[in-house]
Amino acid sequence: MIPETLKISLEARVASAITAREAAVDVMKELQAHYGWLTDEAVEEAATLLGLSPLQVEELATFYEMIYRRPVGKKVIHVCDSISCWCADCDKIIQYLKDKLGVGLGGTTADGMFTLIPCCCMGMCGDSPAMSVGGTPYGRLTTELVDEILEAERHKA
């Protein structure tokens, strides 16, 4: 159940859209921020708000990689494995992240801090290899830089 204030603001967001579908990503993101991930309950709530069926929300939710349909850690690491980053040896960075965090792709660290997910190009090809942590983008990664970033992110709110 979402609080009344959130519901009202989301209803207003939907009302201001030309078609309800257009507001779907915003609604899903807000609900995800509220629950920590987009729960089944949140999908149903989004459907009601948008006048869509739960399936139609699920179609969108599962399309976008930044909508999480499973529980995730406090911060999600999206590490790019697409072509430019691959040329810049992202495989090494990804392996380093896996080893350091002790998780596979899709896994969440034991302390619940980080979830590691691959992503397909984040528009930072010029600064490859790239990743984002909790929404903050980082480029030109080296293993040393990864250490620093994770340390800083762990303490940043």
Next chain:
Amino acid sequence: MPKLIIDDIPVEVAPGTSVLEAARSVGITIPHFCYHPALAIAAACRLCAVKLLDGPVKGIQMSCALPAQDGMVVSTTDPEALKMRSLVIEWLMLNHPHDCPVCDEGGECLLQDFTIAGGHSRRRYQGKKRTFQNQYLGEGIHHEMNRCIECYRCVRFYQDYAGGTDFGVMGSAGRVYFGRFQEGALESPFSGNLVDICPTGVFTDKTGRFRARYWDYQFAPSICQHCSVGCNTSPQNFERETIKIVGRRNDQVNGWFICDRARFDKTYLNDPQRPREPRLDGATCGYDVAVDAAAKSIREFVRQHGADKLAFVGSTRLSLEGMILLAQLADAAGGARICYFGDAGQQQGSMAAAKLLNEENTAYVKDIEQAQWVSLHALDLMEEGPMLALAVRKAFLAGAQIFLVAAEALPARDVLPFKYTSVETLNQVPFEGGGKGVIICGAGSKDPDLLAEMASSGAKLVMLQPGPNGFAAALLAQEHGAAPLKELVAARQVRGVVCFEADVPEVLLADVEVLANADWRREAVTDTSPIFLPTTTWVESDGTAINFEGRAQRFQRTRIAGLPLKGLDPKYYGSATEAVSLHPPRVHRKEVPGGAERDAWRVMAQLIERLGGEPIEPLSGKWSSLKSLDPEGEGVRIFEIGLGE
């Protein structure tokens, strides 16, 4: 009109025609998966590659998404195009399980056909295949997602064409999954079409899985007998059992699709409890014995009470042939009465509709699809003509306004695949002089004045008939002055009845004597009648039906009558103890077990002869032009051939 050359053949097509369709028009089938004539273009599978050698575009192109243009020179056999198609099919096959032997689609599978046609016969890929969990989708459809090749046909049909919202496509890239949010029965009343539209075996008909292969089936063109829309179907039969029913294309009626009732509602056809033996005074007897007894009983009754105290009763379930002969049978009996309807209201409405409709005012399905407004008059469309809801949806998607008049009388369960405005009376539908509007109503039990008012509106009309062959019943009732049975009985004008596939209400049976009853299902009257004559259903008989718009369509016998081999009673095996079921009986016999049924109209013809009449060809006289009706054609509206009012 673009003129182009495809494989050295000059082709001229209407503007907007795709190269794929242009090729098809001269008999060249370009392999395709995502393309379907009824759906929007997706160009998702990349299989329909051709090479353009000359003209406004050049090189490899997707023929389904490329409009034919003047001067194009197309090759479907160019080595580069062939190579492209074989690589595409190889890649579509990467994840596909090699499971045709255990797949119910095998033998009627587009993927099989085009894998072979595409020239991919040896698998090079050695890696792991992507696999999925299947979902329970209800009792109609089995789900096998591993077989998916991501053509998007299913979701384009289910959501876009049929307006369903509980099935769709989830995920992205190599993970796309076609299914529901959560397991559960598919909600759309058109969900069964997924079976026909999926080019592989992802969706198979659960009600008929693993019973037979395509080449085992007996087929014939048939017409759905569940409502008066008259959709075209192909029942697939095996060993005297109707295993599956699939849609058959008729652009004038149902397009490519059918509703779930047509597809899944078939157990009654195979029911071993169907009354299949002729009976005389409670004991089974030979068919001719029963016919003789019926003739005798009719003669006896007429001598005692006079012919006008006797009624021959049919229903809207009868074929046109049966309806015609029913009237002649009544004649042969010395001028007995005829009933095609039980209820006065039904007959009145049905006849009023048949009288009001003519070539000008009767809507074609295309008129519904292209209407600017559609008004549904106190109509439970999903009950009375489900497939028309998809035609209305097309109009709705093109911007038409839809009104539901006097909707409060309707059951609440209906979810129509379009949005509508509820109004109280027809007067509140804002239309000027008709426009391009269509009024849809059910004719049965409607006040003729109301129907006439609708007809005077200038809009095109759809008046759905009570029962699959109601239009024909109305025409014959008009021609022969038939009266509703209830009325005749209430007025004590009739004391005896002979029933042919008639649904006589139980209350009437107290007041009349049933001389004989001919039917393929058990009705209240079956138990009252001393003589029972089993008849064939529409899958086992030839006949003609006239749909709501006066379209006469021929259906053909799709299998012989008789008990399905599966589950055949041990008595037919010559030994009550032998383990049965897997093998046909080893006892030789001349008759098909339970196969005594005859077409109702043939039984009538025999009775006519027994009563001293001439043997009659049902489609003669004014009906003779229907004799040559092509069962695989589009049918013919009776107005066009000078029948009807």
